[in-house]
Structures are given as C-alpha cells and as structure tokens.
Amino acid sequence: MLAKRIIPCLDVADGMTVKGVNFLNLRSAGDPVELGKRYSEEGADELVYLDINASYEHRTTFVELVRRVAQSVSIPFTVGGGIGSVADVDRLLNNGADKVSVNSAAINRPQLIDDLAKHFGSQVCVVAIDARFTGGEWVCYLKGGRVATDRKLQEWAHEAQERGAGEILFTSMDHDGTKNGYACDALASLHDSLQIPVIASGGCGSAAHVAQVFAQGKADAAIAASVFHFGEITIPALKQYLKSQGVAVRL
Amino acid sequence: MGSTVIIKYNAGNVFSVECALRRVGVEAVVTDDVERICRARRVIFPGVGEASSAMAYLREHELDSVITSLRCPVLGICIGMQLLCRHSQEGDTDCLGIFDVPVKRFDNTAAPSLKIPQMGWNTVSIPDGSFLPRECDGRYVYYVHSYYAPICADTAAVTDYIQPYSAALHKDNFYATQFHPEKSGSVGEIVLKKFLEL
Numbered sequence: 001m002l003a004k005r006i007i008p009c010l011d012v013a014d015g016m017t018v019k020g021v022n023f024l025n026l027r028s029a030g031d032p033v034e035l036g037k038r039y040s041e042e043g044a045d046e047l048v049y050l051d052i053n054a055s056y057e058h059r060t061t062f063v064e065l066v067r068r069v070a071q072s073v074s075i076p077f078t079v080g081g082g083i084g085s086v087a088d089v090d091r092l093l094n095n096g097a098d099k100v101s102v103n104s105a106a107i108n109r110p111q112l113i114d115d116l117a118k119h120f121g122s123q124v125c126v127v128a129i130d131a132r133f134t135g136g137e138w139v140c141y142l143k144g145g146r147v148a149t150d151r152k153l154q155e156w157a158h159e160a161q162e163r164g165a166g167e168i169l170f171t172s173m174d175h176d177g178t179k180n181g182y183a184c185d186a187l188a189s190l191h192d193s194l195q196i197p198v199i200a201s202g203g204c205g206s207a208a209h210v211a212q213v214f215a216q217g218k219a220d221a222a223i224a225a226s227v228f229h230f231g232e233i234t235i236p237a238l239k240q241y242l243k244s245q246g247v248a249v250r251l
Numbered sequence: 252m253g254s255t256v257i258i259k260y261n262a263g264n265v266f267s268v269e270c271a272l273r274r275v276g277v278e279a280v281v282t283d284d285v286e287r288i289c290r291a292r293r294v295i296f297p298g299v300g301e302a303s304s305a306m307a308y309l310r311e312h313e314l315d316s317v318i319t320s321l322r323c324p325v326l327g328i329c330i331g332m333q334l335l336c337r338h339s340q341e342g343d344t345d346c347l348g349i350f351d352v353p354v355k356r357f358d359n360t361a362a363p364s365l366k367i368p369q370m371g372w373n374t375v376s377i378p379d380g381s382f383l384p385r386e387c388d389g390r391y392v393y394y395v396h397s398y399y400a401p402i403c404a405d406t407a408a409v410t411d412y413i414q415p416y417s418a419a420l421h422k423d424n425f426y427a428t429q430f431h432p433e434k435s436g437s438v439g440e441i442v443l444k445k446f447l448e449l
Contacts (some may be wrong), residue, residue: 001373001374001411002365002369002371002372003371003372003373003391005372029385040436045371070266070267070270071270071273071274074271074274074433074434074435074436074437074439074440075393075434075435076395076431076434077392087415093263093264094266095266095427096266096267096270098264098267098434119355121263121299121300121301122368123299123368123370123395124299131294165446166368166370167370170368191364195367197366197371199372205328220366220370221371234384249374250391
C-alpha cells in the first residue's frame with residue numbers, strides 16, 4: 001500500500017542557513033545539508049528546500065546547496081523559491097533536485113507549467129498554491145501570501161493539473177503558523193476533485209493534526225516545519241503514532 | 252577489471268544515480284561513449300522521462316544495439332527498466348525487447364482515489380530466487396511512474412498499486428527495478444550494493 005508521506009520543509013536563506021530552527025543539542029542545526037540528512041535518517045519521506053531570498057546574487061549558492069543535498073541525502077527532495085523558467089529548472093535538476101515547486105511565476109505565467117511538464121515530465125512539476133479564505137471563497141495569493149490575486153483555489157488547481165502539474169502543494173495562509181491544524185475541508189475537496197496528489201501545508205501543531213489531515217483532509221502527503229525544527233515532534237514518534245491510528249506509513 | 256558505467260542520455264537523474272553509487276563507495280563513469288560502455292564491468296541504465304523521446308535518442312545515438320548486446324550485468328531503473336521491455340504504451344513505442352512484456356498505463360477507473368502517477372513509497376514483495384536480497388522483502392521503496400510492466404515470466408519482485416505489477420525484472424544479465432534505488436534510502440543502498448556484487 002502506498003504510504004502517506006511526511007515532508008519536513010526547510011526555509012533556506014543565502015543558500016547557507018535554515019531559518020526558524022532551534023534544535024537543542026544540535027550543533028549544526030543551521031546547516032541545510034546536515035539537517036536534511038538528519039531528517040532523512042529519522043525517516044522523513046521527502047524533503048522540501050525553499051530559497052526564501054531567491055535574488056539573483058543568491059542563485060548560485062542555492063544551486064551549490066542543491067548539489068550538496070543530492071550528494072548527502074538518499075531520499076527525494078523538492079526545491080522551490082524564485083523559479084521562473086525552464087532554464088532555472090534545468091539547472092536545479094542537473095544538480096540533483098528531483099522536483100521543483102513553482103508558485104508566483106506559474107500564476108503570473110501559467111504556460112510555465114506546460115513548458116516544465118513538456119521538458120521534464122509532470123512528475124517534476126509541483127505547483128504550490130498559497131490561499132486564504134476570504135469572502136466565502138479560497139483566494140490565491142502571491143509573494144508568500146502578501147499579494148491577493150483574482151484566482152480561486154479550486155479553479156487554479158484544476159488549471160494547473162490540466163497544464164501538466166504532477167502535484168499540488170496547498171498552503172492555507174489562514175492556518176499557517178497557527179499550530180491549530182491543517183485546512184482539512186479545503187484539502188479534502190481538492191483531493192476529491194483532482195487526479196494528482198495533494199500535499200498539505202500550514203497549521204501543524206501536533207501528531208494528531210497530521211493524522212487528521214490524512215483521515216479527514218485525505219492528503220497524500222503532509223508538510224511541517226517548525227514542529228520538526230524545534231523538536232516538538234520527532235519523525236519516528238510521529239510515524240509510530242500514525243501507524244497506531246491506522247495510517248499507512250513507511251517505518 | 253572494468254568500471255561501473257552509467258549510460259548518459261536524455262532521460263534525467265544521472266547525477267542522482269552517480270551520487271548514490273558514491274555513497275556506497277563506487278566511483279562510476281557517466282558516459283554515452285560506445286567503447287566505454289562496451290568495456291564496462293557493469294552498466295546502469297537509469298532514467299526519469301518519457302519513453303518515445305528516450306527511445307528516439309537511443310536509436311539516434313546507436314545506443315539501442317549497444318545496450319541489447321551487453322553481456323555484463325546491466326541494471327535498468329524506472330524508465331530504463333521500461334525501455335528494456337518489448338513495447339511501451341507511452342507514445343506507442345517499440346522498446347529494446349529484452350523483457351518480453353508490454354508496458355501499460357495505470358488505469359484507476361475502478362479505484363479513482365489511487366492517483367496517477369503513483370508517487371511515493373510502496374512495499375515490495377520479493378519471491379524466492381530473486382536477485383533482490385531477502386532482507387528487502389516487505390520494505391518500502393520509492394516510486395514515481397504512470398506506466399507499469401505487468402507480472403510476467405521475468406518478474407523478480409512485485410508491488411501492488413491498483414493491481415500487482417512487476418517491481419523488478421530479471422533475465423540473464425539484465426536486471427531492472429521500477430522503483431528508484433538511488434532515492435530509496437537504506438533499502439535502496441542494499442539493492443545497489445547487491446547489483447555491484449554481481
């Protein structure tokens with residue numbers, strides 16, 4: 001049986017350090033490669049690395065980081081942040097990334113999804129959608145949730161699928177950072193209407209939230225960041241708990 | 252003793268395989284040079300991509316006849332495995348024909364909640380006599396694919412997704428896995444080490 005995936009997300013600044021990490025007794029917590037390796041050894045199913053200040057001058061250091069991750073980590077990883085062209089993706093894949101996540105650039109120029117699917121295959125192309133529940137509907141946002149668009153979650157997720165996205169990574173801006181649980185209703189309706197896998201992000205505060213996002217939210221994978229980075233939940237304990245709740249996990 | 256060669260072609264993820272081999276202590280040569288491929292002690296035929304364009308590239312570079320004439324141990328991975336089969340439904344493509352089995356697209360009509368592609372970790376069942384180590388039986392390995400090889404005479408391991416299918420194939424000196432050992436953590440490393448001992 002296909003396992004539900006647990007995916008730690010690492011926000012990387014300057015291609016060098018992971019932001020928002022506070023591991024006790026972990027000297028190299030800030031090193032994205034060491035941290036990724038540690039999560040991989042603990043049983044993470046994939047990793048996501050987001051370049052949070054993807055400016056031109058930082059591009060090269062991020063690509064170097066991707067190369068080092070590929071050399072050190074034996075599980076799949078996705079990279080995102082500031083990806084806007086086939087050439088960007090080509091460089092990241094050649095340096096060992098398995099998938100890329102596109103967000104603002106895809107909303108601004110949806111053809112990017114078609115181009116990536118055609119050049120590299122759908123499995124490479126994760127479309128990340130940040131949305132907020134506003135005026136009775138889920139509205140998509142750009143720039144990490146700072147700029148509203150006229151796109152709606154369902155409609156945009158479907159267009160992305162039709163254009164060749166391999167997965168949808170949905171972050172609820174309303175839930176992100178609250179630690180009150182994921183946006184299970186919106187996730188379940190995405191699952192029911194899409195053919196491609198849905199990755200849930202935003203709101204994880206406990207192991208029970210992860211069990212909920214699989215049972216009620218019907219998600220194929222769950223992303224969490226701070227609960228892992230601060231050691232509030234360890235991946236082995238989380239997976240044991242999920243198994244006890246009847247969730248198929250890789251142990 | 253010759254080297255371990257990874258065939259370089261237009262179907263992706265060569266660097267990931269190179270890194271995985273390095274982690275198990277083997278420095279592989281990545282090349283599309285016919286001479287070097289023919290002299291290799293072992294050949295890995297990896298891949299992430301689309302069947303018809305990959306086959307067209309192999310024919311254009313005359314790698315198709317080189318691969319089928321190899322007598323050393325050959326490991327096909329993912330699309331590399333599918334290209335070693337007789338035919339692929341992807342792009343209605345005639346393939347290399349080592350394994351006499353047609354590659355088909357998953358059909359989830361009867362199970363719409365099972366998404367296509369299969370993306371993620373699934374368990375592998377290893378029958379007696381398989382080239383895959385017994386210790387991998389029942390363990391999780393990493394898959395990304397929309398097409399599969401049905402169970403056939405060459406099946407060397409089975410995974411169940413929508414229906415049971417060939418997780419691995421083996422015939423003579425040709426070995427193949429639908430899953431990605433280079434991305435399957437410690438289980439994948441066991442599989443790679445086993446191939447490197449053949």
